[in-house]
Amino acid sequence: MSQAIEDTTRPNGALARSLVGGLVTSLPVLVGGLLILNFAPTYYTFLALGAFVNLIVVVGLQVFMGNSNIANLGHSAFVGLGAYGVAILSTPLAMKKLSIPNAPFGFATLELDPVSSALLALLAVGILALVSGKVISRLSGVAATIVSLALLIIVHSVFLNWTDLFKGNQAFFGIPKVVGLPWMMAMSVVVIVLARLFKDSHWGLQLRASAQSPQAAAALGIDARRLRLVSWVLSALICGLAGILYAYFAGTISPKLFYFQMIFNTLAMLILGGMATVTGAVTGVIVLSVGLEFIRSIESGVTIAGIQLPQLLGLSGVALGVVIVLCMAFRPSGISGRYELDELLSRFFRRAK
Amino acid sequence: MDYALQQLLNALAFGAEYSLVALGLAVVFSIMGLVNFAHGEIIGVSAYSVFLAAALGLTSPIVAVLLAIAAAALAAVAFERVAFRPVRYAPTTTGLLTAFGVSIVVQNLFMLLISPKPQSVSILNGLNQMWFFGPFAVSSLQVMELIVSGLTILALVLFLNRSTLGLAIRAASRDFATVRLMGIRANRVIATAFAISGALAGIAAVFIMARRGSVSPDLGFSLVLKAFVACVIGGFGSLPGAAVGGMLLGFIEVGLLVALPQEYGGFKDALTYVIIVALLVYRPEGLLGQRVELGDKEI
Incomplete structure (x- = not known):
């Protein structure tokens, strides 16, 4: 115990601790990823890539929701913007002639390498996040949630209707497929560590304090608005990164991927795992990705003991909703509760000694 | 002149519908701080019960209207009993996410x-006709929407101001604990609020079905999103705010429809929301909202 106190009073010790903590939290992800990389058939690799994208989105969501305790229902707008950003910037010119020949601002004749496209897309996400965050951080909890939804609808409607630039309802294809599982794993680890560092930083601590007791935090001179803005932008950038990675592995994107379905999935994952911790985000993604895949296999109609079941469209949606409702009623803190994985482990070993 | 009058009627009719739904949300929110995302599914239950009744041989439109309202009120009370009671005293975010979950399930x-496909319901199509007043042709549905919404809001105001239960509901929105100390049952107040909210949703469901002539699983979802936005502009939890916000939203939408050239019509929703978010920059607590003392009741 004395060791712990000493550590938190020294800034470097605290930093090292949350760095190690973040790495410990990302261990299960790394191990799972390596197993799939080495042993699983291609079909599962593809599924795993999707799960990793969800993981990054959920961790991004946790950065805002977990620390500010305000529900965000608009984060897939940032995922979509990231994905469309790289799609517009990095798709080869020959493909662009087919898909967006009339793109404004000279985008039709522009082709950048994947890395600079990604950076520019992140810049676009950051600008949108800064503008929307200015509004959202001023509002009280409920109004902020509704405005986050409005943001989602605005962005989606622009994707659908600005056909010259975003190709509308049709799929945007031909994005260079440059990201595989190793890249995805590396980025997941980076993002998990980043989220953990933010949570343990003085910003994260102050933001969590102001979420628990706004008046007490304000009395201590904490500027909750500014902190909400910081976490909103960081959360949006992580979600944008998830979109970029998705576009680079799938090669084809369409607006409906980044709408309510993604919100439902990722929100259920975060709630099930527990939104207070980064460990919760990781746990939720692992459990629900496996669970949903199982349900989807039933949904499409399976044969059990010689009896062909009909297609059960909507089953996975019902399951997601039930997970959210039951979690909220019986265990609002989710599977992982208040502690991060490394905190649980160190408690366990201390008791064992 | 004719065109301007027609657009005015359009705006009033849209606004009336948004106000109805927004009021339903505000009644529940003002009492128990629940952001009821499942409100759209209450509209859905109402519409689907009319669809099923029609499929089983119901032909009278009047019975269908009554059925729609009753089914919606029952659904709202049932949602409260099953899903929202366990999280009644939980923080707002918990209730909001629960309601979101209920909405996905239903x-x-x-x-x-x-x-998953839209199903046709023709039983209420008779409500949607063209009426001719001299040189003007107006849609009967829009006139009815306006009149019925006005009457409903009047009835709601009378109920909230004159009856004991209504008074209890208004008092509960200020301080629930004291209301309970006065010997009013919490469950009864909340169930009444949900029944009112459901009935308002049922009326909206009738108008939606009469206009579209079909039902689909996401029938109420986008309408409720707009109603939420109406609540936010009006000031969340304020009943007059919800009514005013709904009307304002109707006028903004129709104004944009008139002002936008045809090829940009798809941006109507996006622009509506942009205007509203811009309004919130200047009045974060909404037009008729008040700054809440965070110590008493957290929002």
Whole structure:
């Protein structure tokens, strides 16, 4: 115990601790990823890539929701913007002639390498996040949630209707497929560590304090608005990164991927795992990705003991909703509760000694 | 002149519908701080029960209207009993996410049990006709929407101001604990609020079905999103705010429809929301909202 106190009073010790903590939290992800990389058939690799994208989105969501305790229902707008950003910037010119020949601002004749496209897309996400965050951080909890939804609808409607630039309802294809599982794993680890560092930083601590007791935090001179803005932008950038990675592995994107379905999935994952911790985000993604895949296999109609079941469209949606409702009623803190994985482990070993 | 009058009527009719739904949300929110995302699914239950009744041989439109309202009120009370009671005293975010979950479950149940595709319902189509007043042709549905919404809001105001239960509801929105100390049952107040909210949703469901002539699983979802926005502009939890916000939203939408050239019509929703978000920059607590003392009741 004395060791712990000493550590938190020294800034470097605290930093090292949350760095190690973040790495410990990302261990299960790394191990799972390596197993799939080495042993699983291609079909599962593809599924795993999707799960990793969800993981990054959920961790991004946790950065805002977990620390500010305000529900965000608009984060897939940032995922979509990231994905469309790289799609517009990095798709080869020959493909662009087919898909967006009339793109404004000279985008039709522009082709950048994947890395600079990604950076520019992140810049676009950051600008949108800064503008929307200015509004959202001023509002009280409920109004902020509704405005986050409005943001989602605005962005989606622009994707659908600005056909010259975003190709509308049709799929945007031909994005260079440059990201595989190793890249995805590396980025997941980076993002998990980043989220953990933010949570343990003085910003994260102050933001969590102001979420628990706004008046007490304000009395201590904490500027909750500014902190909400910081976490909103960081959360949006992580979600944008998830979109970029998705576009680079799938090669084809369409607006409906980044709408309510993604919100439902990722929100259920975060709630099930527990939104207070980064460990919760990781746990939720692992459990629900496996669970949903199982349900989807039933949904499409399976044969059990010689009896062909009909297609059960909507089953996975019902399951997601039930997970959210039951979690909220019986265990609002989710599977992982208040502690991060490394905190649980160190408690366990201390008791064992 | 004719065109301007027509657009005015359009705006009033849209606004009336948004106000109805927004009021339903505000009644529940003002009492128990629940952001009821499942409100759209209450509209859905109402519409699907009319669809099923029609499929079983119901032909009278009047019975269908009554059925729609009753089914919606019952659904709202049932949602409260099953899903929202366990989280009644939990923080706002918990209730909001629960309601979001309920909304997903019910929407997908419609898909699973009935069909993901829109189903046609023609029983209420008779409400949607053209009426001719001298040189003017107006849609009967829009006139009815306006009149019925006005009457409903009047009835709601009378109920809230004159009856004991209504008074209890208004008092509960200020300080629930004291209301309970006065010997009013919490469950009864909340169930009444949900029944009112459901009935308002049922009326909205009748108008939606009469206009579209079909039902689909996501029938109420986008309408409720707009109603939420109406609540936010008006000031969340304020009943007059919800009514005013709904009307304002109707006028903004129709104004944009008139002002936008045809090829940009798809941006109507996006622009509506942009205007509203811009309004919130200047009045974060909404037009008629008040700054809440965070110590008493957290929002």
